[in-house]
Amino acid sequence: MLGGYAGKILDVNLENGELKDIPLDEEVLRMYLGGKGLGLKLIYNELRDDIKPFDPDNLLVFVTGPATGAKVPTSGRYHILTSKSPLTGAVGSGNSGGKWGPFLKFAGYDAVVIRGISDKPAYLSIINGKAELVEAPDIWGMTVTAVTPELIKRTGVDPKKTSVACIGPAGENLISMACIMNDEYRTAGRTGSGAVMGSKKLKAILVSGNERPKSANSDMLVEKVAESMDLIRESPVTGPKGGLHVYGTAVLVNIVNAHGAYSSRNFQNSCFTEADEQSGERLTATYLVGTTGCWGCPIVCGRKSSVPEGPFSIRYTEGPEYETIFALGSNCGVKELDAVVKANHFCNEFGIDTISMGGTIACAMELVEKEKIPEEDLQGLNLKFGDAGAMVECVWRTAYKSGFGADLALGSRKLAEKYQAPEISINVKGMELPAYDPRPIQGIGLEYATANRGGDHVYGYTIPAEILGIPKKLDPYSIEGKPEWTIYMQDMDSAINSTVICLFTGFALGLPQYAGMLEAITGMKLDADKLLKIGERITNLERLINNRYGFDRTEDILPRRFIAEPVSKGPSKGQVSLVPEMIDRYYSLRGWVDGKPTEEKLKELGIA
């Protein structure tokens, strides 16, 4: 076997309770590495074009990569996939930190594939190689922060060697923006995998173990890691005095706002006057009580926070991240950082993706502003841009489908369709957009339009180059070279998410470093080009699955607002997105026709 892997997959059939060990196929690993790539391959092997999100045979896959749990920086990550996302209808996919990934591997498995629907609510425990399905109707309904310590207590394992991934009430209630949380505050947030887990009546997976896989070449690994660690430490972004550690991801608030790309009021504006009141600097000065990092991470961007008093008081929580502050803050016109801290906590506690939640609330607020929602449907809820209390209230109402929350639980696309104003949902493929206005950042707009999982920023993260000049400065207003760069970042990020390590290393490292560390771990012969090719293969396989579901170029588009409405004020005034001018070149470079890989391309990549 290649180094770095545990060597087997746990296959769980909830229909009959059968648990099977499936050995890893080395050839598949050489083509897809692990993480996102391996998960997509497992899904592709059993793909049914007509599958529905809550069908028993919608696979739910948890998968680590060769670097997960290895002695490399940021090796605390894993990937979650579903055959079909309830939010987008495309393949579902997300990536999470914490320590769940490493401890799955230390418990003896590289991946878990969940199929079927359990008769009664249950959880899965994998402890030192022994997997067990346990019926536990009494934990159904528990919040994430309640069930996590409860299961650790119940199984009697050492908390230090254990991690729990679970759903909250949102997943149980099949809400399409529900996510799976691990270690209470970490999540593969997007595409609604929590609802798929909820549909299977699987509340949690507890992993615990000691077994660390060996690397193929330890000496080489030490050398390669030392090189990467130097680069990470020296970076003004990832180093110990860097923005991510000192201010958290929210360090981006003021930077992106200054660029006129920190949208507000459901992307009606492209900057937010009160941005500084919710910046990383402000968070550090107010509610920050400590920092926290994922397993094996030298960057430590996680925030521990507390709001000691006021209407949004909370004794202890973690976060919020940049994306969350945007989504629940400026995008809802809300300036109060304490309200965002509180709403973020609710999202974690109930298992809701903060970006989709904020995008849906913002959509609802614009629907109210434009008088699309009858007063009686609101049942008293004061859904106005800037109403911090209403924003916070929307979160728990969504989790419990309570009152107007039953409408919010639809997600922004179906909500806006219900009220006959589909253009007010700011989504791509049904997924709400993240925290960069695409009008003044052309590359990220192309990523939003073409990302396989819907309106996404981290499966082709062009922001370092376009905003920060890392690894090189690209003019954000220009489309020159952007299709090329977006493709490069998409394929590199596919490789990183299959490795699996943290994308934030990309502020300091590049393909040569990733390839070097991977070679040392696995023993595969790798270099930058080979690794990028693996990434391209993964991106194409993901695209192919979506094509099988009927997706084509008609879905590779941005909301009309970004094409038809130039930015009205602020630093980026006058900008529009030029995705329509870039898309054909993007397809041509990809070897795609109408959003679909050609036979030749698939052959070239070795995809059946």
Place this chain on the structure above:
Amino acid sequence: MLGGYAGKILDVNLENGELKDIPLDEEVLRMYLGGKGLGLKLIYNELRDDIKPFDPDNLLVFVTGPATGAKVPTSGRYHILTSKSPLTGAVGSGNSGGKWGPFLKFAGYDAVVIRGISDKPAYLSIINGKAELVEAPDIWGMTVTAVTPELIKRTGVDPKKTSVACIGPAGENLISMACIMNDEYRTAGRTGSGAVMGSKKLKAILVSGNERPKSANSDMLVEKVAESMDLIRESPVTGPKGGLHVYGTAVLVNIVNAHGAYSSRNFQNSCFTEADEQSGERLTATYLVGTTGCWGCPIVCGRKSSVPEGPFSIRYTEGPEYETIFALGSNCGVKELDAVVKANHFCNEFGIDTISMGGTIACAMELVEKEKIPEEDLQGLNLKFGDAGAMVECVWRTAYKSGFGADLALGSRKLAEKYQAPEISINVKGMELPAYDPRPIQGIGLEYATANRGGDHVYGYTIPAEILGIPKKLDPYSIEGKPEWTIYMQDMDSAINSTVICLFTGFALGLPQYAGMLEAITGMKLDADKLLKIGERITNLERLINNRYGFDRTEDILPRRFIAEPVSKGPSKGQVSLVPEMIDRYYSLRGWVDGKPTEEKLKELGIA
């Protein structure tokens, strides 16, 4: 048949879907009138000593009286009973206004008896004499404010002639302080009848109709009503310029606080420095947007309110009442009236008794203050006296058993027992106490201790005499004559709640007026003494049922705090409750031994 009655009871068996008409027994009406009395008799007829609250044969009874829907003032009321309350273990009982009672009668029935448990969630409709059980799993989970208009729309009836009584999520989730709401904002709040309805999977009862029962003597009724109306109009409490109409029930806040009986911080203090900030006067000056009255009511004490902005904004709601402001406000140390308005709305929306909710939150806050609850159990909730946001959060968390809400949902008695500090729950027979500190008001203390449904103030409302001097001034600090007065008020209130009209008429009317109007409606020969005897019979029957469940004098006690801890500051400094000195005289006057009616007493009253 006697005048004023529709003449029949609808008997609903949810087990097999059978609906039966049961004719009223005139002899029973002469002994128990209707409302509370008739409901108790129906329950007593089928009583099983070992019944449990969520057993199928726990009867849920909705019952009007001869005055309900008649042309008399405040005839909009009805009574709800359950064989056994999930909160107290005693017989469950509550009284509500709005217009549900009259429209049940106009639909052709005096009462509805619900037995069994439905297989699927269902609602009952009674439209112009035709009753129908309708399976409707899709309305399960809806809030009170959502399901009420939905059912009116679905059945296509005239909203003006229709009323809906229903449960919210709290009832569905079997929370022992859940109530049944009618007309969205009215409720028979106490003893957890909503949880019994939830256990039966019955979401709602819609009533609609036109059929008005005739009175026995219309001329006499016109005359008697004219006399009563004059008294109501002339009263400084119930008249058009009276406190109840101008300021709502919250007119009592400043009055009771000035007396040193407006408790705060879980009854640790007996007055509240910030009382004026949550007074009826303040409500009128801030969030009041209109007034509203129950069916047939000349007093119109209901409040329409709105909080246009701030962290507790709400576009429209009704209330809050005096009891609610105390329970969710001062008793939780919360001064912010907008937070109380919001929390009250949540209680209505989710179907929760505001008094028990506030008492339970206050208990939890004191448990935290005294360090009885481990930090990890709170999961971030900032449960401190005075934290308005935490108080509001507790309400919806209770409805959904969300996080620490699962503990709050136990009610204060079980909560305090769980954390091994039972003395911190301020309850009698498991029911949280209302808004009058019993130390400086001796009569109400005796009522709290002896009321059959637990810690109650309106089944023997001594406050008018002890605080307002109506109909005569009694020294509140003195126990002189208090057993007599408490018994008198308990029996009179039993009669009023069986009539059924509003207790607030008691600020202006007395037994002669009630007897006169009842005689004109029914044709029974009545006077003050006869009516009081009926009241006594009802009080005794209720006590007898509780005795069958095992209740005796050991349950007729106040929380230790009121006996052992004198009021520490404020106008009533130094007072303690003297219930232990009054209880034997109370029993002796009652003809009870150790809290149980003797055979002689029962015989005298004609109770089998």
